[in-house]
Amino acid sequence: AAGCASRPAMTIAPATTPEAAGLVDVRTLVPDIDLDMRYAGANNFTGAVVDGYAAPRCYLLAPAAKAIQRAEAALRAQGHRLRIFDCYRPARAVRSFVAWANNDDESTRARFYPALEKRELLGGYISPTSGHSRGATIDLTLMRCDGSHCAPLDMGTDFDFFDPLANTDSPRITPAQRANRERLRDAMRQAGLRNYPMEWWHYTLDPEPAPKTFFDVPIE
Numbered sequence: 193a194a195g196c197a198s199r200p201a202m203t204i205a206p207a208t209t210p211e212a213a214g215l216v217d218v219r220t221l222v223p224d225i226d227l228d229m230r231y232a233g234a235n236n237f238t239g240a241v242v243d244g245y246a247a248p249r250c251y252l253l254a255p256a257a258k259a260i261q262r263a264e265a266a267l268r269a270q271g272h273r274l275r276i277f278d279c280y281r282p283a284r285a286v287r288s289f290v291a292w293a294n295n296d297d298e299s300t301r302a303r304f305y306p307a308l309e310k311r312e313l314l315g316g317y318i319s320p321t322s323g324h325s326r327g328a329t330i331d332l333t334l335m336r337c338d339g340s341h342c343a344p345l346d347m348g349t350d351f352d353f354f355d356p357l358a359n360t361d362s363p364r365i366t367p368a369q370r371a372n373r374e375r376l377r378d379a380m381r382q383a384g385l386r387n388y389p390m391e392w393w394h395y396t397l398d399p400e401p402a403p404k405t406f407f408d409v410p411i412e
């Protein structure tokens with residue numbers, strides 16, 4: 193449904209390792225891809241390392257990993273690179289997001305959701321059955337590179353800023369920010385990924401390789 197990034201029913205596959213789940217570490221395809229895996233550290237909206245993220249690795253199902261490899265190669269030829277914030281997300285991490293949304297801690301509010309109540313984030317901005325747990329969804333941005341020095345493009349908000357300003361087609365961003373979001377959307381579209389309109393950073397391989405299979409394999 194519009195405004196919802198996931199599906200209601202969830203059956204978790206029995207895999208306990210990335211290999212058994214068919215999940216590939218993106219760095220095996222692009223060894224120097226830029227990773228800023230926010231949920232493996234405290235620099236995220238929960239303010240703490242998220243359950244299931246013991247290592248800052250980007251795992252994706254093989255077709256999605258290959259799509260990111262294609263996108264990165266095309267972008268490098270244009271002087272850009274990807275910066276990745278999240279990839280496959282264990283189901284236990286999604287459960288901890290829901291628990292966070294239902295607790296009373298407001299310590300990250302000013303930075304991540306200044307205009308909304310925490311409980312309003314569930315559904316549109318934080319999914320209780322996230323497509324990330326199916327292994328073909330990724331959160332990312334674009335960097336402009338001059339030689340080996342790269343800097344993130346201005347997208348109008350930071351990653352995981354839960355606010356209508358983060359909606360990809362927000363009318364409140366500047367023309368330059370709109371152009372940057374368009375550049376990211378075009379690059380992803382050419383690689384076969386579609387944007388989630390509520391969040392400029394959230395993309396899913398289209399069609400999804402396994403649209404009904406969720407995983408709870410920890411990231412180690």
Ligand SMILES: C[C@@H](N)C(=O)N[C@H](C)C(=O)O
Binds near residue numbers: 318322
């Ligand atoms: C939490 C944010 N990075 C995100 O991925 N949101 C979507 C809606 C999700 O949780 O699947």
Ligand SMILES: [Zn+2]
Binds near residue numbers: 278330393394
């Ligand atoms: Zn996402």
